[in-house]
Amino acid sequence: MTRATDRKPGFLRRFDPAVLTAFGCIILLLVLGSFYSRAFLSPDYLLQQLKVASFLGVIATGMMLVILLGQIDLSVPWTVATGAMMACAAAAYGPVGVALAIPFGILCGVAIGLVNGIGVAYLRIPSMIVTLATNAVAQGVMVVYTGGFSPQDSATAAMRYLAAGALIPGIPNVVFIWAIIGAAMVFVLGRTGFGRAVYGIGNRERAAYLSGINTRRIVMIAFAVSGGLSAFGGALLAGYASKAAQSMGDAYLLPAIAAVVLGGTSILGGRGSYLGTVAGVILITLLQSILSVMQMPEAGRQIIYGLVIVLMLLLYGRAPASR
C-alpha cells in the first residue's frame, strides 16, 4: 500500500496524516471551546482532562495492540467491570487481599484475554465473535457474583492513591501510569521482536507465519495483554470512584475503538503509531468534555460520537477498492 505522504517534503513525511489530523482536531476543539469559555485553556482544566483521558488511555493501549493485529476486542466493557469488581472483592480478604487487590483484578482480565486469544489464535474463531461471547460470559459471572446489584466492597487505599492521588503536587498519578504504560508500549512495538511480529501479523498473517513467527502465540499474548490492561483500567476507575459498578465498562468500548482508529491505526491491522492513539484518546476525551460542558444530553452525545467516528473513518480509514 503506498503512503499518501510519499511526495511531501521534509518533516511532513515522517508523520502519518491521520496523526496530524487528530492533533489538528484537538487544537480546533480547544480553540472552539475557548470561544465558549475562557476556562478551556486554563492549566487546571487541561490537567483535569489529561487525568480523565488517562483511564481511557490505559484501556485504548490494549485495544490498539489487538487492532494492530487486524483483530478487535469487544470484551472491553465487562473486562473493565470484572477487573474493578475482582480488585474490590480481593480487598475484602484481609491485608493480603488488600495488597494483592490490583494484581488479582489484572489477573482476572488476563484470564478473559487468554480465552479470547485461544479462541482467536488456536480455534480460529473470528475475534469479534469470540470476544462478544467472552464479554457475555464475564457479564454472567459478575451478575452471579454480585447478585445483580453493584457490589458493596470498596476500593483499597492503593487503588484510590493510584487513581486519584498525586505524588507530585498538581500532576495526578494516573497520568504517570498512562505515561509509563505508553512508554512501555512504544518500546515493545518499536524495539522488540514481539512488536515487529505484531505489525507483521497485522499486515499478512500468512507471510508472518511463513517467516517463522509463532503467530498463534503472539496473537494469544496480545489478547491477554489487552485483557489485562482493560482490567487494570477498571481497577483504576474503581479507585477513582472508590467502588465498582455494574455497567462501568459500557462507556469505554466505543471510545477505546474510536480513539485507536481516529489516531490513524488501520482497522485492518498492521499500520499505526502509538502517538496517534495518544492523540485519539485526548481528542475523544476533549470531545466528551466539551459536549458535557455544553450540557448536551446523552442522546446527542451518542449521535455526535457515532457521526464523528464515521466521518473521520471516511476521511482516512477506507479500504482499497476491489479491482
Added chain:
Amino acid sequence: MKDWQYRLAEHRGTLTALFIFVVMFVIYTANHPAGFTANVVQTAANKGVLLAFVAMAQTLVVITAGIDLSIGMIFLLTNCLASWLVVGTPLETAFGVVVVLAVGALCGAINGAIVIYGRLQPIVATIATGAVYFGIALLLRPFPGGSVNENLADALTGRMFGSVPASLVALAAVVLLVWVPFSRSVYGRAAYAAGSSETAAYMSGMPIRRGKFLAYTLAGFVAAIGGLFLTFFTYTGDAAYASGNAYTLFSIAAVVLGGVSLFGGKGSAIGAVFGALAFRTIGDLLFVFDLDPLWQPLFQGLILLVAVSLGAFALFRVRNRLEWFL
C-alpha cells in the same frame, strides 16, 4: 454425490438447527408445569419471534461476509418510533407502520452505503452507526413510555383459529415474502457470492454492490418488523442500551446455532430462525428447572461461547496449515 445427498448437505445447518430446537422444545414443554398447551406455545412463540426477526436480519448481512452490530439498536429505534406513530385510527396506524418499516430500511441502507460505497469495515462502521441509532432512540424516548394501537397489537400477538400463535404466522409470512424471494433473486445470489468470494464474484460480473446493499437494507427492514412486534408485546417504547446490545449479541448466537457461516456465503435465514427459537428455549429451560434467574446471563453466555467454538471443528479438516490464515 447423488442429487438428494447434495441437497441434504446444502441444508444440513438448517436441519441441525431445527433438530436442536425440536429437542429443546420437547424437553421444555415436558418439564413445564402446564405442559404442551396453546398458552405455553403462545408465550414461547411471542418471546421467540422477536429474536427470530433480529436473527433473520443479521443473517442477511452475515451471508455477505459482513456483520451488523447496530441491528439491536435499529430494533430499539423502531420500537421507540412505533410507540409514537402506531396509534389512533386504522389509517393513522397503517401510516405509522409504513413509516416505521421505512425508517428501519433506511437505517439498514445507511449501514450498507457506508460499508459498501464508503468501504469501511462493517464492525466499526456499524458500532458507530449503532451509537447514532441509539442516540436517536433515546431522543424519541428519554423515558420508557408511549402507547400502541391495542387492537392491532392484540390481533398480532394473540392466537389465530384458537390455537396457532399469530406471531408465528407473521414470522412465516415474513420468511415467505422477504427471505425466499430475496435469496432466490439475482441480488440474493450476488450477496451469497460476495460472501463466498468477493473477488471471484466481482470478476464474474455479478451485481455484488447492489446485492450487498439490498441485503443490508432488508436487514434494517426486518429488524424494524421485530421492533414493531416488540411494541405490540410491551405496548411501550423503551430505549434500553443493555437490551439493544443483548439483541445484537443473541442474534449472532442464533445465526451461529442456525448453521450460518460467519465467514459468509453459507446458510439460510430459516436456519437462523430456528437457531433463535432454540436459543430462547435453552434460556427458558432454566426456569422450568427452577434455577435462580441470576444464572441466566452466564448460561446464555456459555451457550454462545460453546456455539461459536463448535466452528473450530472445521480445523480438523484443514490439510494445509496455510489455510488457517484466510
